[in-house]
Amino acid sequence: MTAHLIEKLSPYLDGELPPSEEALVSAHLRDCPDCSQRLAELAAVDRLAQGLAVEAPPGYFEGFPARVRERLPARPAGVRRLPRWALAAAAVLLVAVITPLSIRERSPSPPVADLPRAAEPRPAPASVLEAKDQAARGLGYVAVPEGEERDARRERRETARPRSKPAVVSEPAPARQVPPPAPAAPPPAPPLPDAEAQRLSAAAATPAAAASAVKGRGPWFQSQSQSPGTQAPAPPEQTAVEERSLEAKSDRAPVAEVAESEVAADKRGSLAGSGRAEGASAPLINKKKKEERAGFEDLAARRPRNAAEARTLREAARRAVTEDPSSDQADEARVLVIEAGVLAFSLSRDPADLARVEADARAYLARADAGQVARVRALLASVSR
Amino acid sequence: MERPLSGGVAAVRAGEPGTGPVDPVEAQLLEKAQRGNAFAFEEMVRRYQRQVYGTALRIVRRHDVADDLAQDAFLKAYRALGSFDTQRPFGPWIRRIVANLAINHVRSPEAREDGLPESHDLTPAPGVGPLGGVLEREAQAVLARALEGLPVEQRAVFALRVFEELSYQEIAESLQIPVGTVMSRLSRARDRVRELVAPYLGASGRRAGSPS
Numbered sequence: 001m002t003a004h005l006i007e008k009l010s011p012y013l014d015g016e017l018p019p020s021e022e023a024l025v026s027a028h029l030r031d032c033p034d035c036s037q038r039l040a041e042l043a044a045v046d047r048l049a050q051g052l053a054v055e056a057p058p059g060y061f062e063g064f065p066a067r068v069r070e071r072l073p074a075r076p077a078g079v080r081r082l083p084r085w086a087l088a089a090a091a092v093l094l095v096a097v098i099t100p101l102s103i104r105e106r107s108p109s110p111p112v113a114d115l116p117r118a119a120e121p122r123p124a125p126a127s128v129l130e131a132k133d134q135a136a137r138g139l140g141y142v143a144v145p146e147g148e149e150r151d152a153r154r155e156r157r158e159t160a161r162p163r164s165k166p167a168v169v170s171e172p173a174p175a176r177q178v179p180p181p182a183p184a185a186p187p188p189a190p191p192l193p194d195a196e197a198q199r200l201s202a203a204a205a206t207p208a209a210a211a212s213a214v215k216g217r218g219p220w221f222q223s224q225s226q227s228p229g230t231q232a233p234a235p236p237e238q239t240a241v242e243e244r245s246l247e248a249k250s251d252r253a254p255v256a257e258v259a260e261s262e263v264a265a266d267k268r269g270s271l272a273g274s275g276r277a278e279g280a281s282a283p284l285i286n287k288k289k290k291e292e293r294a295g296f297e298d299l300a301a302r303r304p305r306n307a308a309e310a311r312t313l314r315e316a317a318r319r320a321v322t323e324d325p326s327s328d329q330a331d332e333a334r335v336l337v338i339e340a341g342v343l344a345f346s347l348s349r350d351p352a353d354l355a356r357v358e359a360d361a362r363a364y365l366a367r368a369d370a371g372q373v374a375r376v377r378a379l380l381a382s383v384s385r
Numbered sequence: 386m387e388r389p390l391s392g393g394v395a396a397v398r399a400g401e402p403g404t405g406p407v408d409p410v411e412a413q414l415l416e417k418a419q420r421g422n423a424f425a426f427e428e429m430v431r432r433y434q435r436q437v438y439g440t441a442l443r444i445v446r447r448h449d450v451a452d453d454l455a456q457d458a459f460l461k462a463y464r465a466l467g468s469f470d471t472q473r474p475f476g477p478w479i480r481r482i483v484a485n486l487a488i489n490h491v492r493s494p495e496a497r498e499d500g501l502p503e504s505h506d507l508t509p510a511p512g513v514g515p516l517g518g519v520l521e522r523e524a525q526a527v528l529a530r531a532l533e534g535l536p537v538e539q540r541a542v543f544a545l546r547v548f549e550e551l552s553y554q555e556i557a558e559s560l561q562i563p564v565g566t567v568m569s570r571l572s573r574a575r576d577r578v579r580e581l582v583a584p585y586l587g588a589s590g591r592r593a594g595s596p597s
Contacts, residue, residue, distance in 0.1 A: 010572035048521070048528050048586075049547050061438075064430065064434045065430040068459045300421060339425075375413070
C-alpha cells in the first residue's frame with residue numbers, strides 16, 4: 001500500500017476520481033485488505049457523522065422564520081420595480097400635484113380648502129424621528145407609543161375632514177419625485193414611517209396610481225370599466241366607510257391598525273384628488289395588468305410586525321379581492337389574506353384569528369379557480385396542529 | 386409543515402447543480418418572494434431553516450453564532466433573490482451562502498477570541514445508526530469531538546461533503562479553492578477522524594462500509 005493510494009481512498013469513496021484512476025484503486029482494493037478496511041472505516045465515519053443530530057434550543061425553529069421576516073428589507077434587490085414608463089407616470093403625477101396647487105392659488109375652492117393644514121409642517125414627536133431612523137434602516141413598520149399615536153390619530157381625524165382635501169399634497173410620495181426631496185419637511189402623518197412612505201411613493205409612481213387617479217379608485221385592483229362610480233364607491237364614500245369602521249373599533253382597535261387604515265384612506269383620497277385635478281392620463285389605463293401586479297406587490301410587500309398589523313394587511317388584501325374579484329391578482333390576494341391571517345394568529349394565538357384563517361382557507365380550497373391549493377393546505381396545516 | 390427538500394441534495398448528486406427537479410411549489414414561492422412577498426420567503430425560510438442552521442452549527446459549533454449566521458444567510462439570499470433563477474434548486478444555493486458565512490466567521494479574529502465552546506451542540510442521535518446501541522453513541526460522541534478538533538478549513542470541507550453532500554466542484558466553488566485542495570483537505574480530515582473513531586467502530590460498521 002502506498003501513501004499515494006491512501007490519499008485516493010477518500011475521493012474514491014465519493015466517486016470523484018477520473019475513471020482511469022478509479023479502475024486502478026478498484027484493482028488495488030481487491031488485493032489489499034488493509035486498504036479495503038480503511039475504506040470501510042472511512043465510509044462508516046461518514047454514516048456515523050450523518051447520524052449526528054443538530055440540536056437547537058427547544059422552540060428555536062418555531063420562532064426563526066418570523067425573526068428573519070422582521071429583518072427583511074422592503075424588497076429583494078435586483079428586481080426592477082420601476083420600468084421606464086413609470087417615469088412618465090411619475091411626471092403625470094407631478095402635474096397632478098402641481099395643478100391643484102396652482103388652482104388653489106387662483107381660487108381656494110372647497111376641495112383644496114384644507115391644503116394649508118394638510119401640508120403645514122407639524123412638529124414631529126421624538127418617537128416619529130426615531131421611527132424614521134428605524135424605517136430608514138429598512139425596518140418598515142415601527143410601533144409608535146400609544147399615547148402619541150392616539151393624539152396623532154385624533155389630530156388626523158380632525159384635519160382629515162372633509163375627505164375631499166387634496167391629500168396628494170399631504171402625502172410624501174409625490175414630493176419625493178422632485179429631485180431634491182424635502183428632507184427638511186417633517187412627515188405630514190406621524191404614524192407613517194419612511195419605508196411605508198417610500199412604498200406608497202413607489203405605488204404612486206406607477207401608472208397604476210396614475211390610472212387610479214384618473215378613475216378615482218384605489219390603486220390595487222383596477223377595472224376597465226369607464227364608470228368607476230358604478231363599480232366601486234367613490235373615494236370620499238370609501239373613506240367614510242373606513243372612518244365608520246374605525247370609529248366602531250375605536251378604543252379597542254390596535255393603534256397600528258388604525259394608522260394603517262388611515263394611511264390607506266389617505267392614499268385613496270390623495271389619488272382621488274389628483275384624479276379630479278388631472279384627467280388627461282387615460283392612455284395609461286391600458287397598462288392594467290402591470291398596474292395590478294405592481295399595486296398588489298406593494299400590498300404583499302408589507303411587513304407586519306405585530307398581530308394588529310397582520311390583521312390590517314389581511315383585511316387590506318380582502319378588500320383588494322372584494323374590489324376586483326376577477327383580477328389576475330385576485331388569487332394571490334386570496335392567498336395573502338390567509339398568509340396574513342396565519343401570521344396574525346401566530347402572533348396573537350387568538351382563537352378568533354384562527355377561526356378566520358380556517359374559514360378563509362376553506363373558502364379558498366372550495367374555489368374551482370384556486371391556483372395555490374398546496375400552499376393553502378400547508379398554511380392551514382401549520383395552524384391546525 | 387412540509388420538511389425540506391426533495392429536490393436540492395438529490396438534484397446536486399444527480400448531476401450539475403441546478404439541473405435537477407425543482408419543487409414547483411418552491412419555484413412559485415421564490416417568484417412571489419422576488420416580487421417582495423415576505424410571506425412566501427418566510428415559508429422558504431421555514432422549509433430550509435434546519436439545514437441552514439445545521440450547516441452553520443457544524444462549522445461554527447456555537448448556537449448563538451449559528452443563529453446569527455443562519456439569519457444572515459437568509460437575508461443575504463433575499464437581497465440576491467432578484468438574480469436567482471427560480472428553476473434552480475434553492476437548497477444548495479442557500480447552504481453555500483451559509484457555509485461561506487460560517488467559514489468567514491471562523492476565520493475572523495472575533496471568532497478566535499470566542500474560543501472553543503464548553504459543550505458541543507453536535508450530539509449523538511438516539512436510536513438509529515449503522516452501529517446501534519451504546520457503541521454507536523460512544524462512537525458518535527468521539528466523532529463529535531474529533532470534528533471539533535479539526536482545523537476549520539478541513540471541517541468546512543468535511544461538512545460540505547458529508548453533511549451537505551456537495552460535489553468537489555461545488556465545494557471548490559463555494560470556498561474558492563482548487564478542486565485538488567478540496568480533495569486533499571477532505572482526505573486529511575477523514576483520516577484524522579477515522580483514526581480517533583476507528584476503535585469504536587464495530588465489525589458491522591466496517592463491513593457496512595465495504596465498497597460494492
